[in-house]
Structure formats: C-alpha cells, structure tokens
Amino acid sequence: MKKLIPLLALLFFLFAHPVLADIAPPDQPPGANPLPGSDPTQVRMLSESVLIDVQPKAPAGSIGQAQVTASFTMRNLGNVAETMPVRFPLSFWDGSSNGFGNYPEIQDFSAKVDGRTEPTRRISTDNGVPWAEFQATFPPEKDILVEVTYL
Secondary structure, three states, X not given: OOOHHHHHHHHHHHOOOOOOOOOEOOOOXXXXXXXXXXXXXXXXXXXXXXXXXXXXXXXXXXXXXXXXXXXXXXXXXXXXXXXXXXXXXXXXXXXOOOOOOOOOOOOOOEEEEOOEEEOXXXXXXXXXXXXXXXXXXXXXXXXXXXXXXXX
16 A cells, blocks of 8 residues: 555656646736736735545546635725735646647636626637636735636
C-alpha cells in the first residue's frame, strides 16, 4: 500500500489541469503601467479563496472533473456606490490550451453577490475568449462577497 500512494500522487500531478478562478472588472486600464489616479474603479479585491472538489468519476471521454467554488471579498474604497458588470473567463484567457491543442470551456457557471444568485450572460472579448458576465453593486466601505461555482 505504501508503494501505491506515491504512484497515485504522481498520476494525479501528471493529469492535473489549470483551474480558472479570477473575476475582473469590465475592462482593464489601458497599458501595462496605468498612471496614478487613472483607475476606472475604486473596487478592490481583499481576499480570494478557491475550493476544488475533485469528482470521483469522470464522464466517458474525459480525463477528470472538479467542482470549483471561488470566493472573492471585494471592497469599494471610494465614497460612492459602483455598479458594474463583473466578468469571469470561461476558457483560457491567455490563448494557451490544455496541452492537447484544445480550449476547454468550464461548465455549469453560476454567480452570487452577497448570497443572491445573479443572472449571467455569455460575452466574447475582441480576442474571442468567452466570458460569463453578471452585475454587481459595491457600496462604499462595505465588504461584498462574490462567489462563483463551475464544473
């Protein structure tokens, strides 16, 4: 049994896949080095946690699945409430693949803002990457929990 554990650990890491888990405001500031005072939002991420629950059985034809829950604590540092579309990538945002030339898309995406399920819609950016988008309001100086789940 002791010899089996390292073998299983090796197999797990050989077939591990990256997991996407970052929300984003509608558009990033232009350029790699925005000037002070040019930020389009005062909303900041205070913390992020990601729980990955590996599923015991993978569907036929796949190499594995996991249920992912990503939680983000956000705070508006400004003095006025900000309402904005929040985006989450549904595929590889940087154009890379899963190592097999595929661009798999996450499934069963849902979003909650402070415990309320928000309707989501699918959008595509200029580079064709699909995103889920939902609305969120961030009152000033209040922590807001944004939670996304997907398979």
